Amino acid sequence: MLWSMKKRAYRVNQRVMKAASLMLPFPQPVVLSGPGSVAKLAENISIRGLEHVLVVTDRVLVELGLVDGLLRSLEEHGVRHTVFAEVQPNPTIENVEQGRAVYRDKGCDGIVGFGGGSPMDCAKIIGARVGNPFMSVRMMKGLFKVFLPIPPLFCVPTTAGTGSEITIVGVITDAKTHEKFAISDLKLTPKIAVLDPTLMVGLPPHITSSTGMDALTHAVEAFIGLNGSPYTDEKALEATRLIMASLEKAYLDGSDLQARTDMALASLYGGAAFTRAYVGYVHAIAHNMGGLYGVPHGLANAIILPHVLEFCRHDAQAKLAALARAGGIGSPGEDEEALARAFIEQIKGMNQRMGIPTTIAQLRAEDIPLIARRALAEAHPEYPVPTIMSLAECEALVRGLLA
Ligand SMILES: NC(=O)c1ccc[n+]([C@@H]2O[C@H](COP(=O)([O-])OP(=O)(O)OC[C@H]3O[C@@H](n4cnc5c(N)ncnc54)[C@H](O)[C@@H]3O)[C@@H](O)[C@H]2O)c1
Ligand SMILES: [Fe+2]
Structure with a gap:
């Protein structure tokens, strides 16, 4: 009963x-697609007047040189960049806090999530912490708990699976309790999603x-x-x-x-x-x-x-x-x-x-x-x-x- x-x-x-x-006004990222489309991202970032982006990725992708093309085109368009590659698969709150410290120390004004769901989600939640320094990651768990906007976010998936490049979701793990949870908020939607099959x-x-x-x-x-x-x-x-x-x-x-x-x-x-x-x-x-x-x-x-x-x-x-x-x-x-x-x-x-x-x-x-x-x-x-x-x-x- x-x-x-x-x-x-x-x-x-x-x-x-x-x-x-x-009824919710789900934001739609602009989609840049096709072989080589990652080269168009830098121009789109510079048009927005951004000067220094944090590129959130992982070690494997840096070692494979996959991120090099993006970094080169950012330089060509006069956008400075700092690479944060400490994201682990099933990213943790610690990864987010480290990335946020780098963002702040380097004076960044935008974020690129480059990789599979792990770097893209970590980028989203770094953004949430940057925009909401008074809220812990845990406080944002659940639906619509991200109070203030995040910096401009751009996503470049290198796996074809999570769809994080279009979703309102970031998934994160609390390494202390081994609990994995989602933060879902319209503010986490990327501005631009790049679908470049050559990266995959x-x-x-x-x-x-x-x-x-x-x-x-x-x-x-x-x-x-x-x-x-x-x-x-x-x-x-x-x-x-x-x-x-x-x-x-x-x-x-x-x-x-x-x-x-x-x-x-x-x-x-x-x-x-x-x-x-x-x-x-x-x-x-x-x-x-x-x-x-x-x-x-x-x-x-x-x-x-x-x-x-x-x-x-x-x-x-x-x-x-x-x-x-x-x-x-x-x-x-x-x-x-x-x-x-x-x-x-x-x-x-x-x-x-x-x-x-x-x-x-x-x-x-x-x-x-x-x-x-x-x-x-x-x-x-x-x-x-x-x-x-x-x-x-x-x-x-x-x-x-x-x-
Ligand atoms: N935000 C969302 O909407 C959403 C949806 C589903 C899943 N997720 C989360 O996304 C995470 C999983 O993401 P994932 O499955 O994309 O895996 P991942 O990002 O953890 O990557 C898996 C491995 O693949 C490697 N890799 C990625 N791209 C590569 C490439 N092009 N060439 C060679 N190696 C490459 C990475 O370095 C890593 O070692 C999980 O934490 C999951 O919970 C998020
Ligand atoms: Fe999934």
Whole structure:
């Protein structure tokens, strides 16, 4: 009885959030796209009168020389730059505080997030701290807690997965409690997003696959949730189509520029969909795998996605069938139930072909109650999932991920 009342209360909350999200003025970044488009960013920064930008990235990308082209073109346009490359995968509050100190000491007036979701998110939250020096990172956890604007922010994704270049979200880990949490605010939306597929050519296959499955998870969770709109549905279906057509191609041949372009777009569309329509239990559980064990975000999502889809298959059947049709999966004559099953099988098959395991090696049985509690605390009441999960169901699902 109490449980059914709770579920009803969650649904009321979600309907209010849906109405709000339809009315909110989501800012749209200007998108610069195509091979070599990163070269156009510096001009756009200098036109805005910015003099010194903090380039937030990670060591791997600096060592690969991937950031060099951007730095050169900033110099050509008379924009000074300082590189902050201390961002780790699953970035931490310490990374943010270090970056913020560099921003302040160097007298920067804008930020470029250059890399995967980790540097882009770190850049967003450095910006939030710069704009709100009186608020700690923790105080900004949740929805619409960033009080004052952030400095101009520009994002250059080098993975095709998170969609952070278009979302209102920054995800951060508290290294002390191993808790990973999101800060979501319209003010975190970048001014410009650069989709340059040439930056993704050297992405190793295992990162191509896992980040690509993150993009798919965004599209799927946004689409099967109850808070979609015609806009988010269109973006989610198009992202699914592109990913089904191109992810395995990009995995097999990293230099396939068309496949890289498709994936960069799919990632942007997945981000556009979920930032308005939310994610679901896949993300809620995956965030714990990142926070507790450092499992890469996309990898955790890829492994968890089929489990969550099996859990909600009955309630989400029609939408899973629509995703199958968008992805060219199954045959036209098949009924919804068969298509929904085929969609889940397709995801399992892609995982297998791309070497993604079916279990999470680091997961420890004794952590399962904590993981389930934290996951549901993240998901409830906001995530508009097709089927609401109880604690016992969540624990059982996570147990299914044990190696
Ligand atoms: N803000 C959002 O909307 C949002 C959405 C989903 C996920 N996330 C967060 O994003 C983070 C994950 O981001 P990610 O999956 O992009 O991974 P990442 O940024 O952690 O990068 C993973 C690894 O790939 C390397 N790499 C990146 N680009 C490369 C390239 N072009 N060539 C070679 N190596 C490259 C990086 O150096 C790093 O070692 C997580 O913290 C996740 O929670 C944020
Ligand atoms: Fe994600």
